[in-house]
Amino acid sequence: MRKNTKAKQGRSIGTTIRILVLITILLVVGLLLLAAMLGGRFGPPHQFTLDFIGPLQSAVTRTFAGIVNLKSDYIALLNVRAENKQMQAQIDKYLTELGEYREGYSTYRHLQEVLALKDKLTFKPIAARVVGKEPAYWYQTIVVDRGKKDDILEGMIALAPGGVVGQVMHTAENYSKILLANAPSSAIDAMVQKNRTRGILKGAGEKGFVLQYVLKTADVEVGDYIVTAGIGGVFPAGIALGKISRIEKKQRGMFQEIEVEPHIDFQKLEYVLLDPTDRKAVLDSMNLTPKR
Amino acid sequence: MLVFLFWALGIVLIVAQTTLLEYLPLWLGRPDLVFVLVAFIAYRFAWIPGIVLVFVLSWVLDVIAGIYLGLYPLVCLLVFTALKTLTNKSPVKESTYQIPLVGLSYFLMQIFFYFVYSLFLPDMLPEWSWPGTLQRTILVVLAAVPLFILFNRLYEYILTRRLRSKPPRRRSQRAI
Numbered sequence: 001m002r003k004n005t006k007a008k009q010g011r012s013i014g015t016t017i018r019i020l021v022l023i024t025i026l027l028v029v030g031l032l033l034l035a036a037m038l039g040g041r042f043g044p045p046h047q048f049t050l051d052f053i054g055p056l057q058s059a060v061t062r063t064f065a066g067i068v069n070l071k072s073d074y075i076a077l078l079n080v081r082a083e084n085k086q087m088q089a090q091i092d093k094y095l096t097e098l099g100e101y102r103e104g105y106s107t108y109r110h111l112q113e114v115l116a117l118k119d120k121l122t123f124k125p126i127a128a129r130v131v132g133k134e135p136a137y138w139y140q141t142i143v144v145d146r147g148k149k150d151d152i153l154e155g156m157i158a159l160a161p162g163g164v165v166g167q168v169m170h171t172a173e174n175y176s177k178i179l180l181a182n183a184p185s186s187a188i189d190a191m192v193q194k195n196r197t198r199g200i201l202k203g204a205g206e207k208g209f210v211l212q213y214v215l216k217t218a219d220v221e222v223g224d225y226i227v228t229a230g231i232g233g234v235f236p237a238g239i240a241l242g243k244i245s246r247i248e249k250k251q252r253g254m255f256q257e258i259e260v261e262p263h264i265d266f267q268k269l270e271y272v273l274l275d276p277t278d279r280k281a282v283l284d285s286m287n288l289t290p291k292r
Numbered sequence: 293m294l295v296f297l298f299w300a301l302g303i304v305l306i307v308a309q310t311t312l313l314e315y316l317p318l319w320l321g322r323p324d325l326v327f328v329l330v331a332f333i334a335y336r337f338a339w340i341p342g343i344v345l346v347f348v349l350s351w352v353l354d355v356i357a358g359i360y361l362g363l364y365p366l367v368c369l370l371v372f373t374a375l376k377t378l379t380n381k382s383p384v385k386e387s388t389y390q391i392p393l394v395g396l397s398y399f400l401m402q403i404f405f406y407f408v409y410s411l412f413l414p415d416m417l418p419e420w421s422w423p424g425t426l427q428r429t430i431l432v433v434l435a436a437v438p439l440f441i442l443f444n445r446l447y448e449y450i451l452t453r454r455l456r457s458k459p460p461r462r463r464s465q466r467a468i
Contacts, residue, residue, distance in 0.1 A: 017340075018339055018340055021340050021343065021344070022339070022340075022343060025343055025344070025347050025369070028347075042361070046355045046361065049351070049352055049355040049356075050355055050356065053303070053306065053307065053352060053355075053356055056303070056307045057307055057310055057311050057356075060307055060308070060311040060312065061311045064311065064312060064315070068315070131311070132307075132310040132311055132356060132357075133310060133311070133314045134309070134310050134356065134357030141356075141357050141358075141359065143310070143356060169359070170355075177356070177357075179359060183359065184416055184417065184418030184419075185359055185413070185416035187415075204418075204419065205418060205419075206318065207419075267314070267318055
């Protein structure tokens, strides 16, 4: 009889513990979700987790990239690959130069101040290696091997030779997470380079970008280049984003539907450049306080 | 031991998902390996170790890749609870139903994600695509087949080792 009572007591304690654990975890998840929705706080546990997984990702990426490079460099097309790399580097260089010339010409035509260009020339980017990618439908983020230790702060912008990559959204001590510009939750103030028509460039995942809020009367054509507008202080004006690939003017509505093909191949990102300029402006515009 | 080993396996899957799977062609898409593990945990583990494992693994993936922190753990816990409740003492637990249930729950999870976004973050709502949703679901189902074989083998191997290492119970004097 006593044994039965004891067993029943034990069972009821076990059930209580189970329920308590379940409630605690659900509460933690709920609080996390609430905190993320309200402030997007990336606290010490998050930072620790990112710093813990980062080295594993880095090791796997380096090893696998090494193997892939070895295979493609030494086994497959040794000479062609090397030449291709060289040409690709040249193309990147020329594309960057071309973008700069186009921007310079447009700047001249629109009588912009030379000072703005001088500001751009003070740009000293920090190179970072991409160690992890999660370009899933809902996420579109990458992890790079630079963090608070390298003076990387949330809100900084990430670039590649072809243009804008995205923006730093979370930082840990040694690693940072970057929201890609083609993520559905990303929106950048952009303009058509040739005539300064402005709009909002929204991420559309694998499709690239969609340029919104451009009036039907605006003069835009397929092939026009889209650059950052420089509004809001996060992205400087004139950085390449992509070019218009499709335009649709529906009967209803005031605006055109414009698809933009990114200059950057987000799938093949290996390195990014983090722009440390205008840090204070970035922080102020995001209402963030540096905690260093 | 069992929980720790599956935690380590989950970490390996997360690292693989965020590094190696990138070498797959873009048109193919990428299966959510962690989701498959969450479903397996729901089938095989008890409530408390299951919840702890699912929470920890989904938290890690959320930190690595998530934009709105907390959403992925919440969805994974909901999926775990739903699958656990559905399969508890039910013929649905049989292996025949396991893989299709993974696909169904992944499909519903995508709809749930979209629903949450449309309620709380309508400005950031990505474009909905039925072919894309179905493709991702099929990919998860295909990935679930070899992964379930691997998980089952590992699970049974650990259980067998644990049973072997336990000394047999002696009968008490009174019983004799």
